Amino acid sequence: MQKILRERRDAVAIAAVVLLAFSFVFGGASQGNALRLALIELAALPLLVLATGRLVSTRLWRQHRFALGLLAAVVAVPLIQLIPLPTSIWSGLPGRENMMVALQLAGLQPGWNPVSLTPEPTWRSALALIPPAALFAGVLSLSPSQRELMVQFCIAAAVVGILLGAAQLGSGGDRLYVWSWTDAGSINGFFANRNHLASSLLVTLPFALTFGAATLRRREQQSSTLWLGALFAGLVVVALAAIRSRAGITLFVPVMLVSMLAAWIAAGRGRPGRALLMLVGSLGVALTAVAVLALPPILARFDTDGAVDTRFERWPLVAETAQAYLPLGSGIGSFDAVYRSVEPREELDSTFFNQAHNEYLQIWLEAGWLGIGVLLAFLVWYARRCASAWRAAPSRERDLQRAASIGIGVLLLHSAADYPLRTTTMAVLLALCCGLLELARRSDLASRA
Numbered sequence: 001m002q003k004i005l006r007e008r009r010d011a012v013a014i015a016a017v018v019l020l021a022f023s024f025v026f027g028g029a030s031q032g033n034a035l036r037l038a039l040i041e042l043a044a045l046p047l048l049v050l051a052t053g054r055l056v057s058t059r060l061w062r063q064h065r066f067a068l069g070l071l072a073a074v075v076a077v078p079l080i081q082l083i084p085l086p087t088s089i090w091s092g093l094p095g096r097e098n099m100m101v102a103l104q105l106a107g108l109q110p111g112w113n114p115v116s117l118t119p120e121p122t123w124r125s126a127l128a129l130i131p132p133a134a135l136f137a138g139v140l141s142l143s144p145s146q147r148e149l150m151v152q153f154c155i156a157a158a159v160v161g162i163l164l165g166a167a168q169l170g171s172g173g174d175r176l177y178v179w180s181w182t183d184a185g186s187i188n189g190f191f192a193n194r195n196h197l198a199s200s201l202l203v204t205l206p207f208a209l210t211f212g213a214a215t216l217r218r219r220e221q222q223s224s225t226l227w228l229g230a231l232f233a234g235l236v237v238v239a240l241a242a243i244r245s246r247a248g249i250t251l252f253v254p255v256m257l258v259s260m261l262a263a264w265i266a267a268g269r270g271r272p273g274r275a276l277l278m279l280v281g282s283l284g285v286a287l288t289a290v291a292v293l294a295l296p297p298i299l300a301r302f303d304t305d306g307a308v309d310t311r312f313e314r315w316p317l318v319a320e321t322a323q324a325y326l327p328l329g330s331g332i333g334s335f336d337a338v339y340r341s342v343e344p345r346e347e348l349d350s351t352f353f354n355q356a357h358n359e360y361l362q363i364w365l366e367a368g369w370l371g372i373g374v375l376l377a378f379l380v381w382y383a384r385r386c387a388s389a390w391r392a393a394p395s396r397e398r399d400l401q402r403a404a405s406i407g408i409g410v411l412l413l414h415s416a417a418d419y420p421l422r423t424t425t426m427a428v429l430l431a432l433c434c435g436l437l438e439l440a441r442r443s444d445l446a447s448r449a
Helices: 002-008 011-026 034-057 060-080 097-105 119-127 130-141 144-171 194-218 222-243 246-266 274-302 310-325 335-342 359-391 396-414 424-448
Strands: none
Touching (some): 011 130, 011 144, 011 424, 034 060, 034 130, 060 119, 060 424, 130 424, 144 222, 194 424, 222 246, 310 335, 310 359, 359 424
16 A cells, blocks of 8 residues: 555656646647647646656666657657758758759848758747657556546546547537637537547546456456446547547547557457457447437438549649658648648638548658658558557456557547547657657567566
């Protein structure tokens, strides 16, 4: 008991919970949130200092050199793009010809300039990496029970977000929305975009299911934890139907199937017992109720009357523009300015295409080959850690690692058609999942010892 009390009073754990709370409340938008983002970044600094100090003092960093090096590479990309270059070098970079012509027409002499065409957004993007970097370091330095507490906090925050969304739907106005530009009548919770709310629920879903199923293996508090997990899963089903996010609905079935596989492993890989079958049955009832009561409006979200989603039509132009700025890219955060400079006149309308809605294309445009190289290194890390987590026998640590791998997969898939990681909340959730999955390496080292 004294050990548990000491862990709960641990400075790193407290700082991590504070950062999570700030991220959920203030980090649900990708734009128009400079002040709130600054609050989150300030809240992340104590955790970054404390967690880094612990990793160094305990020498735990040696076990995670590749992951920490990968994190350093992510942070280095925007910082490298801010290094001033002499005119002779800068003017020779691809994509700078029009800028040189504009300076000449204005009678101005070009001076030293960074790689990024938009230095201020690039600097803001670098600062925005502080919260996820701090949480990643924090997760690596926490105890197993503290990491479980972090996940439970995220599940509780997801429930609060769903309840807030229900209140928003029933309010009939815009008073309960966290972000002023959110359309009244939609369910957004703490987010400015309902797609990001749906994605956050899918990230937390595998954790809730594995937490509940693990009690069947440990035979601890089966009735409460198991059914709380089932209740959360049912709540997510109903919430996704009400949110009507096409990305959330599309990803739900594969996420649920893989999450049920993780839950079965957490339960001991044995023959499915009555409790586990009842959990699956409860989810089936929730899905049936949604199909009966909410299927027509859900299908209406996918009915485009033969029209093609504009984001798909614009991706070829984004890819063509990215080619013009290779190999260094146009600068992190420069997409809006760069796309406006090449957007065809016939595409100008009332919509605002300020992001590529495809993170992989946008990284290619903004960060060039360096960004793609870091992304490929991340995917290699992800594949290796997934292999370690899913091959291992069930345990408290492995259950969290498998659930974390699913959460990362959700965000990787969603990023192919949206930009969830441009919000601080989702970036911090990704950092939490990455920290948990990185511990699969430490578990492997312990098993060999």
